[in-house]
Amino acid sequence: MEKFDYIICGAGASGLLLSNAFISDKFFNDKKILIIERENKNVNDKTFGFWNDKESVLDEMVFKEWEFAEYKDSSYYNIFLLNPYKYKMIKSNQFYSHIGNKILKASNFKYLNSNINEIDEKNNIVKTDSGEFSSSIIFSSIYNEVTFKKYPLLKQHFIGWTIETKSESFDDNKITFMDFSVDQKDEIRFMYVLPFSKNKALVEYTLFSKDIINDNEYEKEIKSYLKKNNITGYSVTDKENGMIPMTCYPFFENNTDTYFQIGTAGGWSKPSTGYTIKNSIKKIDIIVDSLKQNKPLSKIRFKNRFWYYDLLFLDVLIASKGKGSQVFSDLFKNNDPIKIFKFLDEKTSVIEELSLFLTVDIKTFIKSLLKRISNFSI
Known part of the structure; x- marks a missing residue:
């Protein structure tokens, strides 16, 4: 059985950002690291949005950034300058490719495309279709079902269309952060718009609710919103969808010194907004610092x-x-x-x-x- 210092289960955002942190720090050059992912991560399956006022590792992959934003509801409308922030967007295929190439070039990394069948936390073994591997520490982004009990849970779920219009229809330096002017239908529903150019944008219909709706309803609302804003004669060039759990459940209490949950599986999404990617960097910095100082990972508490x-x-x-x-x-x-x-x-x-x-x-x-x-x- 091949043994590693660290095994990272899942090459999504958190797994790749953790890998990038290891690659970027000389302290980990002598660590043998395995990253396991069942899918070929080469498609644009999601969009990462965030804001910041200083550069980070994410800026290496930014596709587009904006200086202005707007907020709307049925009776209020505000356009504002984001300074000192800028709102930024990363396409997932560029994200996967950029960090994936770093991993391929890192001599201490092994990337394995395989299904993970079981994680034996007691013996630190990961069982896959391609064999079994042991590790001193396992980092997993595989979601384990939990009983939320006293912790509230909402689902942030959405479908987004990337559309291209025949005429100029968007201000390409301004995002629609939240537009609550849509029918709330006794839930929390809003539109989110990221213009890539004056005639191309991501238009996303988002809900905070307990239940998922039918795909047709999302798309019906997107069509209605575009019509209301006099956007016609467009073509849909891409689609994306997703669901993010919004909860304060203390996933970190399940971590040990040798098994650590990361990403959405570790509760890394900001509970009140669902934003995850920048939150992940903050938490990875804490993990890296703990590893370098030989502090027990089980003592990390993401609670303030x-x-x-x-x-x-x-x-x-x-x-x-x-x-x-x-x-x-x-x-x-x-x-x-x-x-x-x-x-x-x-x-x-x-x-x-x-x-x-x-x-x-x-x-x-x-x-x-x-x-x-x-x-x-x-």
Whole structure:
């Protein structure tokens, strides 16, 4: 049985970013690393969106960036400059190719295309169609079913169309961050638009809800939205879809010193927004630092005051019975949007956070807090 220092199960965003972190740090040059992925990652199956105010490893792969954004609901509309941030987008096929090429060139890495049949956490063995492999530490992005119990769960699910129009239909320096002017249908529904040029854009219909809807309904709403905005005569050049669990479930409590869950399987998606890729870099930095200092991985706890904010926020969205968009609208109507992005980035001070909370229906948040305290579930 071939033995490795680290085995990474899954070559999605988190697995590749962790691989890239190992490749970029000389400390890991003498570590023997195996990455296992069942699929050939060479298609554009998703889009990664994020904002930042300084360059990171992600900037090596950015396809497009924007300086302006807009927020809408049925009665409010705001266009704003994102400075000091820029909103950026990466196409997944470019992401897979860029880091995949680094892995192929790294002499201490082995990339294996194979099905993973079992991860034996007790004996640190990964069983695949191509054989069995042992490792000192296994990093896995394979989702394990859990019982959420006292932790709220919403699903962020979406279908997006990349469309090309015959005439100029978009401002290619401005994204639509959230457009809640669509029919909410007693849920939380919005449009998200990323223009690549004046006549090409990704138009995505997104829901925060407990249940997934039929594909036809997503596409019907996209068609309706385009018609309402006088966008006709277009062709659909690409489609994407996805589902991200929005939860504060403490996946990290299942980690040990030799088995560590990463990515969505590790709860790395920001619970209140679903944004994952930049969140992953922050968590990978903590993992790398722990490995270099020989600290136990089981002691890593991805839990800070923002985790508690997200927990209450999810409670409020679930209890809102289709009026959750009002929370977002209160924030954007009553605050500098840059402060909101800073807050979502978990870089605000407590004073800034308090000023944000006072601009929403604070009673609902206090009610949620008191309920959790009374149930000993916070």
